[in-house]
Amino acid sequence: MDHLRLLTDLHRHAARQGPGGEAESRQAMRLAGLAPSRPLEIADIGCGTGAAAILLAKELDAHVTAVDFLPEFLDELRSRAHSQGVADKITTCACSMDALPFADAYFDVIWSEGAIYNMGFEAGVSTWRRLLKPGGMLVVSEITWLGATRPPEIQAHWEGEYPQIDVASAKIAILERHGYSPWGYFVLPRHCWTEHYYRPMQRRFHAFLERHGRSDAARAVVEAEKTEIAMYETHGEHYGYGVYVAKNIGR
Numbered sequence: 001m002d003h004l005r006l007l008t009d010l011h012r013h014a015a016r017q018g019p020g021g022e023a024e025s026r027q028a029m030r031l032a033g034l035a036p037s038r039p040l041e042i043a044d045i046g047c048g049t050g051a052a053a054i055l056l057a058k059e060l061d062a063h064v065t066a067v068d069f070l071p072e073f074l075d076e077l078r079s080r081a082h083s084q085g086v087a088d089k090i091t092t093c094a095c096s097m098d099a100l101p102f103a104d105a106y107f108d109v110i111w112s113e114g115a116i117y118n119m120g121f122e123a124g125v126s127t128w129r130r131l132l133k134p135g136g137m138l139v140v141s142e143i144t145w146l147g148a149t150r151p152p153e154i155q156a157h158w159e160g161e162y163p164q165i166d167v168a169s170a171k172i173a174i175l176e177r178h179g180y181s182p183w184g185y186f187v188l189p190r191h192c193w194t195e196h197y198y199r200p201m202q203r204r205f206h207a208f209l210e211r212h213g214r215s216d217a218a219r220a221v222v223e224a225e226k227t228e229i230a231m232y233e234t235h236g237e238h239y240g241y242g243v244y245v246a247k248n249i250g251r
């Protein structure tokens with residue numbers, strides 16, 4: 001089984017595939033001024049198994065288009081949405097975030113948690129803006145340096161993994177350059193990484209390895225996740241997920 005299939009298998013039965021939390025998604029909703037008082041078209045891009053899409057569907061008068069390129073995650077999302085009574089408010093789309101098949105100005109809100117790095121922050125926010133109505137809101141979380149300096153080993157690690165990692169002021173400047181007005185920013189607290197993402201993942205390691213006969217490839221997947229977790233435990237005060245809320249003010 002190839003690496004992507006193994007990663008998909010490790011994560012497909014999880015409630016979320018990256019750091020986050022319901023309280024923090026609600027905080028972002030408040031900053032974006034989203035309330036159930038008007039019907040909304042929302043795209044959740046890189047939705048995974050639907051942590052945000054399902055919450056948005058439950059709490060707002062919204063139709064959510066949940067986009068991910070992995071059909072296995074979308075299958076799980078539909079099943080979770082069904083059991084939580086919001087299946088009729090969510091449509092899934094198996095497509096790539098860099099070629100979204102939607103009309104210009106179709107969405108009131110573009111939401112994306114922990115996923116925009118797959119195409120890069122600047123490419124994502126600039127490409128997706130055409131999908132937003134004038135005055136529409138963008139809510140996106142992005143790996144961010146939490147201060148101006150950090151130890152060389154964590155700098156080197158992230159420059160290898162994601163060279164676009166930067167401080168919040170640089171990300172906000174990108175938003176401004178691409179036709180957005182910044183409306184809010186906050187950092188996901190530590191428990192969004194540890195209690196909501198890493199601990200549940202660690203609890204899945206044993207069954208995952210057994211399912212794959214403890215193959216070299218499966219063990220390599222687990223080792224890579226353990227390295228990421230150890231990195232966060234050692235250096236997590238230097239980086240985090242920034243949540244950026246911005247309004248489309250471009251033409």
Ligand SMILES: C[S@@+](CC[C@H](N)C(=O)[O-])C[C@H]1O[C@@H](n2cnc3c(N)ncnc32)[C@H](O)[C@@H]1O
Nearest residue numbers: 016017018046047048068069096097113115118
């Ligand atoms: C770190 S996970 C975050 C998932 C979810 N938003 C969450 O917070 O639980 C990133 C997601 O982006 C999806 N993804 C990666 N590359 C993609 C692409 N090119 N197009 C669409 N989805 C993509 C992955 O399948 C995965 O579900």
